[in-house]
Amino acid sequence: MQTLYDQKRMSPADAVGMISNGNTVVVPTGVGEPPALLQALSDRRHTLRDVAVSQILPLRKFAYLDPETHANIRHDAYFFGGATRAGGQSGWVDFVPAYFSELPMLIDRGLTPADVVMTMASPMDEYGYFSLSLAPDYTMAAVRKARVILLEVNPNVPYANGDCHVHISQVSGLVESDDELFEVGLPTIGPIQEAIGKHVAELIDDGATLQIGYGGIPDAVVMQLQHKRDLGIHTEMIGDGILSLIESGAVTNRRKTFMPGKMVATFALGSRKLYRFLHRNPMLEMHPVDFTNDPYIAARNDNLCCINATLQIDLLGQCGSESLGHTPYSGTGGQVDFVRAANRSKNGKAFIVLPSTAKNDTISRIAPVLCPGTHVTTSKNDINYVVTEYGVAQLRGKTARQRAEALIGIAHPNFREELREAARKMNLA
Template sequence: MKPLQDPGALFASLPAGATIVLHSGFAEPRGLARALAQHAGAMRRPRVVAMMPMGHAPYADPEPASHLELYTFFPGKGLRAALDAGRARALRHPLSAIPPLFDAGEWRADVLLLQVSPPDATGHVSLGVSVDYMRAVLAQRPLVVAEVNPRMPRTTGDTLLAASAIDWCMDATEPPQDLAPAAADAVDEQIARNVAGLVRDGAVLQAGIGALPDRVLGSLGHLRHLGLHSGVITSAVRPLIESGAIDNSSKRLKPGVCVTAMAGGTQAFYDFLHRNAAIEFHPCSLTHDARVLAAMDGLCAINSVLQVDLQGSANAETAGGRRISLPGGLPDFATGARRARGGVSILALRSTAGRAAASSIVARLDGPATVVADQVDFVVTEHGVAALHGGTAAARAAALVAVAHPAHRDALARAAHA
């Protein structure tokens, strides 16, 4: 690793149209992201690939983005506005499909910007709180530039990288991006209780980020022998692990160990992850693999969506004509849970959305079908649980009307009949 004194000179030296990949999620290197934005105008229109930055993504602001071709597999908080405004381009793939794009050379990285832990005695750094598709990018042997951060946890699993594989390094000046616990209201609490009633002892959990997933996890403390295999984990899993509710004793793949591709939380949570052998981080080529998930007995996939139509297909990507998100890991886990023995795919959503309190149960989706009806067992709102699997078209529609907001049920029933 050579100290990087002048990031601007490095960025300016890149060939025209070079592809720059940023470490994703809560591991995005904040100093390098700022430098990329600052020097965007001096570059020769590079392609920048980012996934799920959860803080400010300065390179996506209007002025720097005008000099870049910005792409994202999943916008997260940091790229949502840029994606909706057209400053970022959507790469609409489930997470399981991302590593093969790099393996096959359909996407080739020239530069990889990472945030890593300091080297250990063996000369290895850790990828910390995000592994996801970084292994597939590293296999292409791009120029690797890393921020070294003493507050990045040295996580276990497939996270180690020889320091000699890093070409340039700089010291991080701030901690990894944090995630404060999300605020929930009475509606979230009721939905969480309804979801929790579907989870059984020994289930292997997958859940996402946000107030609702956090409340669902917080409602499962009475269960025993739970497992955890997820695309992302947050601070909400810690009480379940420390209480023993999650012990991973029922898992066939990596029994006794929680598995994830990335994590987000407070610095206290990152300290909890440091050298914690009970929580392993692996690439999404493993965590989201169809065969791995289908072989996971009792996989319970719990995901939030924006809309569900009267047959059970769901839109998790657009709302009111605005692009909010991309598929992420939802199709992978919904399909895996449906195929797993004893598995269950649960979709959760509020019955209304927006200032006009429009129904989230709709006759037709306003956006793409992120998952189709055959990938769904239950749809849950604050008004109850709709059991969909195995029912006729009429039965599915009736079950969904019953969990819609009362103000919209008559209109939905008429639409279902029509």
């Protein structure tokens, strides 16, 4: 195995030399992105034409993210992050509308191209396998499809269990680096986030299985759960908030009805401590997103509780979680996957959380209708619990008028009469 490894080891420049004009390069979610390879690709951007980089949630703004050279290398976002949001809003970064759970299927069927894969990887084990532990997500599907597989091998990448392994025989080229992995700290939690977290935590029972989305409010929920018992984890993202629940003893996975004793995730985003926790941990398995986020599979966990955030919700319960009007902000991600999973789960609960207002209490996030052009993420037919700092509205099974009344009841008091008047005009009151 070592001989084959040595034959495939090369410089980053030589590795990205395998990329041809017109190729689509698939890069994993978040910290799974390989910085040495992406920097080498950026350095080569003036000599390439019509190359696309497809990725969810890029963390670093590499030089290829350049409006002047987007005809050479463009970014096709599965989900906008801080590095690509401005480009998406200006129009020189495009995006692919898709449920996170379905990205592997789109790649497998050739509906979304995957000519080249570039990813971080753990060191090779004695059997010739690398672990793509930080984000097997849609990357494992791209490995099956791609002509070229490029690994950035780093000793700081953990070797995780699960369906996240690539054999040296599959690899086209590899480069070595030893830089520390990108770290993301916990978001700042203020009194509004804390209040929302308390409302949600009161509805989560001992023994529940959790999916926690990204952001300050989902993490505020986590902080309120450390006194719970025998929680389980089946999620897309594992972060330091979940790690804190494990350390507190709240998470044991003993009462899970699907894969009891095991935590399941598809990407990791957090601290060095978190990444060390992933390393050969028998409690944890990292799997592709068409396993973790498949609503049918996730719903095999009884008492599945899913917590995700939105930007705006209308009086019927439609959630705009990925755009501000027509202007893209993030992406569909896995929100709908897990809302539907919780709805299928025996005694499951799907929570959509949001502050009641934006822009220093000048705009109500609960609106009569979504802003024109808003991308609807979670539909009125899927919505269940909606939580603001003012309380909880349970909408599933309710009439349109009952929904409007419940949502107005958890809106900021300054906007409730205005919302009631709008509801009357819409025949919802």
